[in-house]
């Protein structure tokens with residue numbers, strides 16, 4: 001694909017036509033907060049709503065993980081309005097996330113902590129009431145576990161298991177506020193054909209919802 005040239009925050013950037021703004025920006029050293037995107041995940045899921053940018057000529061902000069680059073595009077990643085949107089999106093995610101950092105195995109690799117540092121939005125902020133799913137932790141497998149109360153529904157585990165590993169063991173269950181990640185029919189992880197050599201879902205989980213039980 002031929003390269004196109006455009007600007008992000010006044011910086012001239014070249015990228016293959018059709019590449020998403022998020023990845024072109026990242027390569028150019030311009031960080032846009034994101035949690036649910038992966039360069040190989042097509043189509044992008046677009047669920048976390050942290051990657052808002054402004055594109056000149058568009059009536060409202062667009063998500064950088066879904067918006068393709070094009071010749072002459074003028075992209076802005078920071079403004080008062082965008083900061084407000086990112087703050088609101090992050091606070092919404094945090095309202096459904098159990099903030100058990102002291103015991104969470106994600107610790108320094110936690111994507112939420114990274115976003116908090118980058119955006120200066122505190123992990124414990126905002127007036128939103130906590131809406132935790134209050135679902136049981138599945139600790140049945142020898143190698144890994146699933147704590148749905150830490151999950152932010154980015155779906156990366158579902159994607160990696162189905163599209164990269166080729167198994168499709170995890171999926172979204174139920175709808176609305178009851179949505180959570182589950183095996184088919186809620187069977188325990190121990191009953192699945194998962195082995196300790198895979199754990200791709202654990203490696204890609206940004207929040208410690210899926211966690212390794214063995215080092």
Ligand code: FES
Pocket residue numbers: 033034035036037045046047048049050051063064065066
């Ligand atoms: S990274 Fe764009 S919506 Fe999540």
